Amino acid sequence: MAGPHSEFIPPARPIIGEAEIEAAVRVLRSGRVVQGPEVAAFEEEFSELVNGRHCVAVNSGTSALQLTLMALGFGPGDEVIVPSFSFAASANAVRLVGAEPVFVDIEPGSFCVDPEAVAAAVTPRTVAIMPVHLYGHPAAMDRIMAIAEQHNLAVVEDAAQAHGATLHGAPVGAFGTAGCFSFYPTKNMHALEGGMVTTADAELARTLRLLRNQGMEQRYANEIVGANMRMTDVAAAIGRVQLRQLPEWTEQRRANAKFLDSNITGMVVPPVADAAKHVYHQYTVRVRGDRDAAQARLTELGIGNAVYYPTPIHRLKPYLTEDGKPGPWELPETERAAAEVISLPVHPSLSQADLERIAEGANLAGGAR
Numbered sequence: 548m549a550g551p552h553s554e555f556i557p558p559a560r561p562i563i564g565e566a567e568i569e570a571a572v573r574v575l576r577s578g579r580v581v582q583g584p585e586v587a588a589f590e591e592e593f594s595e596l597v598n599g600r601h602c603v604a605v606n607s608g609t610s611a612l613q614l615t616l617m618a619l620g621f622g623p624g625d626e627v628i629v630p631s632f633s634f635a636a637s638a639n640a641v642r643l644v645g646a647e648p649v650f651v652d653i654e655p656g657s658f659c660v661d662p663e664a665v666a667a668a669v670t671p672r673t674v675a676i677m678p679v680h681l682y683g684h685p686a687a688m689d690r691i692m693a694i695a696e697q698h699n700l701a702v703v704e705d706a707a708q709a710h711g712a713t714l715h716g717a718p719v720g721a722f723g724t725a726g727c728f729s730f731y732p733t734k735n736m737h738a739l740e741g742g743m744v745t746t747a748d749a750e751l752a753r754t755l756r757l758l759r760n761q762g763m764e765q766r767y768a769n770e771i772v773g774a775n776m777r778m779t780d781v782a783a784a785i786g787r788v789q790l791r792q793l794p795e796w797t798e799q800r801r802a803n804a805k806f807l808d809s810n811i812t813g814m815v816v817p818p819v820a821d822a823a824k825h826v827y828h829q830y831t832v833r834v835r836g837d838r839d840a841a842q843a844r845l846t847e848l849g850i851g852n853a854v855y856y857p858t859p860i861h862r863l864k865p866y867l868t869e870d871g872k873p874g875p876w877e878l879p880e881t882e883r884a885a886a887e888v889i890s891l892p893v894h895p896s897l898s899q900a901d902l903e904r905i906a907e908g909a910n911l912a913g914g915a916r
């Protein structure tokens with residue numbers, strides 16, 4: 548039982564080790580610091596994670612999503628189907644290109660978009676589906692791709708939380724028209740900040756390369772209007788170090804989750820869909836009782852915890868209608884998840900003693916009133 552001397556277990560712990568520091572210093576000393584050889588090497592190495600798809604590195608996961616929607620030519624008048632139960636970046640990317648997010652509900656088990664809700668949300672204005680592999684669980688890509696093919700829609704996977712997750716053995720980021728990853732410090736691997744777009748379409752990859760760099764392939768031979776969303780070589784060098792660690796960290800996350808699955812009885816542990824490999828960016832339980840009381844109890848026990856996401860995107864201010872009300876969305880599973888979930892620590896830095904304290908604490912907190 549956690550006593551007053553037990554240390555606080557953080558909900559996440561970004562890793563910046565000696566290897567990352569050495570890689571950063573090596574790049575700084577080299578003088579080639581932006582979109583140079585480290586970025587090229589990172590793109591090539593990351594490609595192995597997504598069945599050899601083209602990889603285009605950018606400065607954040609949000610940029611990856613935004614640039615992909617730009618490259619596909621989407622904008623005002625277009626609708627993109629997204630889950631409301633996600634980080635705001637998913638819908639923000641849609642709005643940033645001037646298109647409209649159409650919010651759909653989730654499956655209660657995986658917390659990812661419900662394919663039936665996706666199919667029901669298609670209109671003549673729909674141009675794309677943006678499934679989010681939330682918490683590291685792959686969305687039902689087999690069914691989502693079938694819907695996309697039937698209606699001739701693009702699929703932009705938000706894989707920001709799911710590096711290495713698979714469905715039927717195929718990796719996320721290798722299903723859709725494009726996959727978008729984030730390398731923010733708390734993700735399963737990081738590059739301080741950074742993002743990657745993955746695609747099988749060479750033409751799309753070229754457009755993305757132009758768009759991230761002012762529309763240039765050759766310097767001052769601008770072909771189109773572009774942005775500056777370049778990745779630095781410092782970021783890429785750190786990302787390369789982290790990528791080499793990813794398989795080991797992923798197995799550690801999965802082993803941690805397995806321990807919590809079999810030792811937590813006081814809360815509802817996260818189910819995993821058939822044929823899915825979950826990479827546990829978050830270990831997210833549902834609390835049946837009073838969630839505020841459960842969170843307070845966990846914190847008292849020194850167990851880091853957080854709610855991702857307490858407010859579904861459709862209830863955030865920028866997505867309310869002009870009179871300040873949520874739009875016409877009916878998202879009961881989204882509302883229920885937002886009210887019930889708590890994420891517990893699952894990161895690879897946890898010790899066996901930490902895991903035991905987390906399970907014990909969750910069982911105590913699950914009954915808190």
Ligand SMILES: *Cc1c(COP(=O)(O)O)cnc(C)c1O
Nearest residue numbers: 607608609634636707729730731
């Ligand atoms: C982190 C995250 C993003 C954005 O990535 P950044 O690198 O922070 O811009 C997008 N979508 C989801 C689901 C995320 O968790």
